Amino acid sequence: MSGNIEPIVQGQVLFDIGQNINKCFILQKGSVHIMNGRDEKVGGIGPNTMFGFTELVKGKSEHSTKAICVSSGTVVSFPSEIIKNKLEVYKEDSKSFLETLADQILGKK
Amino acid sequence: MSADFDFGNFLDLQNQATLKINCIRLFEHLCTKDGTQKEVEALKIEIISDPISENFSGFYEAMKNLKSGDKNTTSNVFPHLNLMISTLNDNDVSKAEIARVKKKLTKRVEHLYDEVVMRHDIWIIAQIHEFIENGSKLGINLLRIMDLNLTDPNIVMEIKNILKGTNVELNMERFLNKLLAQETRGFITGEFRQILLERGVEERLVNLVTKESVKNLTKESLSKSKLFLISFKEDMLDDEPDFVDKIIQNGILLTSTASESEKGFIFLVLSTNDKGVSFFKNYHHITSEVG
Numbered sequence: 001m002s003g004n005i006e007p008i009v010q011g012q013v014l015f016d017i018g019q020n021i022n023k024c025f026i027l028q029k030g031s032v033h034i035m036n037g038r039d040e041k042v043g044g045i046g047p048n049t050m051f052g053f054t055e056l057v058k059g060k061s062e063h064s065t066k067a068i069c070v071s072s073g074t075v076v077s078f079p080s081e082i083i084k085n086k087l088e089v090y091k092e093d094s095k096s097f098l099e100t101l102a103d104q105i106l107g108k109k
Numbered sequence: 110m111s112a113d114f115d116f117g118n119f120l121d122l123q124n125q126a127t128l129k130i131n132c133i134r135l136f137e138h139l140c141t142k143d144g145t146q147k148e149v150e151a152l153k154i155e156i157i158s159d160p161i162s163e164n165f166s167g168f169y170e171a172m173k174n175l176k177s178g179d180k181n182t183t184s185n186v187f188p189h190l191n192l193m194i195s196t197l198n199d200n201d202v203s204k205a206e207i208a209r210v211k212k213k214l215t216k217r218v219e220h221l222y223d224e225v226v227m228r229h230d231i232w233i234i235a236q237i238h239e240f241i242e243n244g245s246k247l248g249i250n251l252l253r254i255m256d257l258n259l260t261d262p263n264i265v266m267e268i269k270n271i272l273k274g275t276n277v278e279l280n281m282e283r284f285l286n287k288l289l290a291q292e293t294r295g296f297i298t299g300e301f302r303q304i305l306l307e308r309g310v311e312e313r314l315v316n317l318v319t320k321e322s323v324k325n326l327t328k329e330s331l332s333k334s335k336l337f338l339i340s341f342k343e344d345m346l347d348d349e350p351d352f353v354d355k356i357i358q359n360g361i362l363l364t365s366t367a368s369e370s371e372k373g374f375i376f377l378v379l380s381t382n383d384k385g386v387s388f389f390k391n392y393h394h395i396t397s398e399v400g
Contacts, residue, residue: 002112003119003164005196026119028196048120048198074196078114078164085113 004077008032014067014075015052021061023077024053030073035066047073053083057102118160126200128159129193133203136190137210139183140237141217149177161197168193180229187236195243211241225269231255234272250281257288257295264288293320304332305363308400314338314377317364326361330381336399337389339376340368345395359385 008014008030015021017037027045034043034051042065045051055064090098118124135152138144144152153175156162162169168189175182194207214237221234232255238248254268271280289298297305297318305315323331339356346352353376356362360378368375377399380386389396 002114002166005165005192026116028198048122050116050120076119076164076196079112082112082114 002078002082006075006077007072008069008075009072010069012069014069015063016066017063019063021052021056021063021080024050024056024080024083025067026050026076026078028074028076030069030075031071032067033070035068037064039066053080054102056080056083057087057098114164115160119164122198123200124159124161125197126203128156128161129197129199129203130206131155131159132190132193132197133206133210136187136194136240137213139186139190140214140221140233140240146177149175153177165193184229184232187233191236191239194240215241222269222272225265225272228255228265231265231268247278247281250278250285254281254285254288257292259288293324295320297323300328301326301331304328308332308336310336310338310377310399314364314366314375317366318377319364322361322363326379331379335380335386335389337378337380337396338399339378339389339392339396341374341395342368343372343374355388359388 005028014025014032027047027049029047031047032045032051033041034045036042045067052063052067055062087098131152135149135156138149138152153172157169157172162172171182171186171189175186177183197203199207218234218237218241221230221237225231225234231251235248235251235255238245238251242248251268254264267284268281271277271284274280286298289295296316297320301323302315302318305318306312337360341352349355356376356378360380363377363379365374365376367373378389380389
């Protein structure tokens, strides 16, 4: 019992590089761009997609990308603790797979 | 209660649409009172037993507490239903249900104007307008009037008369502005607000300046006195724990808020005398003069 519905508006920064990951998101309506440190787009988020959690898979607690709303809409946010708790149940071999996936999503490989 | 979120159920669009349909039907029953108590209760049970509902504690609690025919619990449910309906994904059935109920309520809402006798009735009308048109100006203005929490019973009748008249949207906005001008609580509006904007204060800060903070100021003093923006990090208070007290002693605090960077504060302060001005200028590394 932890989800919140939040409106998002064009230009709103949902999280920025270096910020602690306190909450993660599911985009319901609108669109969001994920930017790297050079302000280049590294990903686009469409409706019904989870985002803002990839670094947690790598065991990091800070965002390495920035999420900016490009068209207004709604997100469902939830505490990052939920993802952390869910990740704890993965065994080492599954974790390694998830970490590789996270690296790819974050554009590091 | 431990924090959890049922991603499996939520990310299934069909599940979202099913909950949405039940929310639309409950909204319809509560507005029109066409359904029996049994039907309302059945929809309530469907909604609270839906695994998606459990992900949203505010919505879940409001639904669980809903008692058919009880004004307080019904009023509480409406904004949750509206938010859920505008957020959840659609399928063809939910789209058809939305269209059907919007059509029905659009026809019905004017009859509800005739039945207005108390604040609760206005609240429902506001929620119906929000349902018919997400972000409806009339709906928002009615809610803003409700938020003023005014106890004068004539206000309900004035609203009723406006709703039943012509140029409803325009006249409701005028009525709201009249009430806001008389209001001593809340945030500044009109000329006081304009003065700060013209002095170059960011709108997000102007929006936080309360009427209380400017109650002893004239328009002239607000436009001519020195205005300072003080921005500092939380750890400054470790070295100077009475810094906030000093700000208040040396100026009139118009507003304060968290800074956009983490763990910091912004204070907007008006200084009406030379002693205050020199105090703020001494902190030039964290203070900037506005306007």
